[in-house]
Amino acid sequence: MGRDRKKYSEAGVSTSKEVERRKKKMKMKKQMRRRRITTLIITLIIGAIIGGGIYIYSFLSGLNSSSLPGAVDPIGKNPVNILVLGMDIGDADQAESEVGRRTDTMMVLNYNPTTKKAKIVSVPRDTMIEVNGAVGENGKLQKYWKMNAAYAIGGDEEVTNQIQDILEIQINYLVKIDYNAFRNIIDAIGGVEMYIDQDMYYDDDGQDLHINFKAGETVNLDGKKAEEFFRWRKNNDGTGFANGDLDRIENQQKFVKKVIEKCISPSVVVKIPKILNVVKASLETNLDANQMLKYAMQLVKLSKEDVTMATVQGETKDIYDQSFFIYDKEMNLELLKSLHSGEGVDSSDKTDMVDISKIQIKSNLKIMVLNATSINGLAGKVKDKMDNLGYGNIETGNTEHQDKSVIMTENKEIKDFLKTDTDIKKVEKLSKKDYQNYDVVIVLGKDYDLSGE
Incomplete structure (x- = not known):
């Protein structure tokens, strides 16, 4: 009897140890499973990031257009200047052709990586320019033209050179967008809410353009309505902006500010895939994928206070029976300085900054x-x-x-x-x-x- 109790007792001890071992084994298996699941999740996340990065990189690479002039990368930490050209449709009967196309809107995005500030500078399309060797409609050489004719005369290169001469900067990159692309992009971000401060009504059957806004309305502008707002200059009866293209530019800049506010808002994040697809089908640029990613990452960090608007200054004159905007360099000295050294720099520091910048440029x-x-x-x-x-x-x-x-x-x-x-x-x-x-x-x-x- 004593022996049986001893055997039973030994058997009981043995069973208890076995249960303990099994519990430890099961715990280890669970931990291993958790580690495998965690590793799998981490691997999937890393894979998604890499895959997404590769997709975005290849996507952005597809935007680069070999038909545009070569890009000129900025040296060191010099400001970068991106010329944005808004193209009209040219000949309405040949919408796919480049024949007769003009630049309806010309803006330079100037970004200073040192001050982390951006400036958008508009150049009026009626600005008088000189072009050697260009022939007018009468078949004779014509020296003086409006800026919006530069593209029809000499393409991207002529427009770029004229803008460079006026602003005394190097244009590093070029982006071209027509109104079809403009409409698609505004639709992709979900439209832009604008207050209408004056009556706008204008019809152009040739371009299928019909504008009708009433003063005092607040309208969510979809792509089509945004184009109408952006292009309006005068009404059918001749009333409209008192200062013509200069007031039109001011109106456009109000709209651009609203677009910037919309693009940096959280509501746009979920629309990024749609926006990317629209952008790919809509833009022409000589920025490569690396540059696009680099500047996009920098610009997206800006607040709306970091972005300012400006228009080159001058006066409107009637010359050769046409209304020209005459650029005045003396009126634009502060603007020209800001494009090189950024805002918020004391005038006493500017000479030193220029000298330091020149030394850095030479060494690079x-x-x-x-x-x-x-x-x-x-x-x-x-x-x-x-x-x-x-x-x-x-x-x-x-x-x-x-x-x-x-x-x-x-x-x-x-x-x-x-x-x-x-x-x-x-x-x-x-x-x-x-x-x-x-x-x-x-x-x-x-x-x-x-x-x-």
């Missing part, structure tokens, strides 16, 4: 100096001179002999101090096809040893 430039003469070592001497002036990345070489020295670059911001530092006055556009790894190519011609070296 990649330059090739080519000797096109029979003078041995000329390129090396010029390199030494430029090294002493702060240029830090210069290569030298030889090329076929030529008479004239020339600086070749695509960057408008640097040509003036390069001309001063090299004593070379001739500047040409750099062919990226031949010199894609360089910002500047300097060719020393036979005239160089006569001009100060």
Whole structure:
């Protein structure tokens, strides 16, 4: 009997230990399952992020248009300037054709990565410009034109050059949008609410444009209505904006502010896939995917207070039986300064900032100096001179002999101090096809040893 109790007792101890082991084993299995599930979830999340990133990158890559002029990346932390062109339909009977198309709206988005401020500058479409070699409707050479004719005369390049000359900046990137794209994008963000402060009624059967807004209304503008609001300038009876295109620009800027407010609101986040699809089908740009992601991430962090609007200043005059807007540089000095150094900079600091910026630019430039003469070592001497002036990345070489020295670059911001530092006055556009790894190519011609070296 005692032995049986002992056996029973031993058996009981053994069973209790076994149960304990099983509990531990089951607990370990559960922990392993949880770890596997957690690992799987983390893997799926990482995969989704990577997959989404790849999708967005490939999506943005599809926006880049090879038909547009080459982009000019800003140097260092210089402000970036993106020219946005709103295109009209041109010939209504040939809507798909570029023939006769004009720029109905021209805006420059200036973003300063140092101050983290953005400025949107409008250039009136009636601004007088000079174009050499352009022929008017009468078949004769015509020197003076309105800015909105620049595209029809010389395409993207002519518009870009004219805007650069007026604002004294380098246009880095170009974005083109027509009114069909404009409507689709506004629809994609869910429309924009606007207060109508004056009666607007206008009809143009040729463009199928019919505008009808009443003063005092607050209207949620869908794409079609937004286009009508954006384009309105005068009524059928001739009444409308007292200052023509200048007041129209002010009206457009009110609308753009509302669009910016809408785009940075949480309600737009859920609409991003739809917006991306619309943007892909609507825009032309020479920004590549990396640049789009980079600037999008910076701009989305801005508050509405970080974005200001401006219009170039001047006066309206009747010349050659046409109403022209005459740009006045003296009236725009503060605007021109702000495009280079940003807002909120004391005037006493601006000279120092310009000098520091110039030093940074010189040290970052990649330059090739080519000797096109029979003078041995000329390129090396010029390199030494430029090294002493702060240029830090210069290569030298030889090329076929030529008479004239020339600086070749695509960057408008640097040509003036390069001309001063090299004593070379001739500047040409750099062919990226031949010199894609360089910002500047300097060719020393036979005239160089006569001009100060």
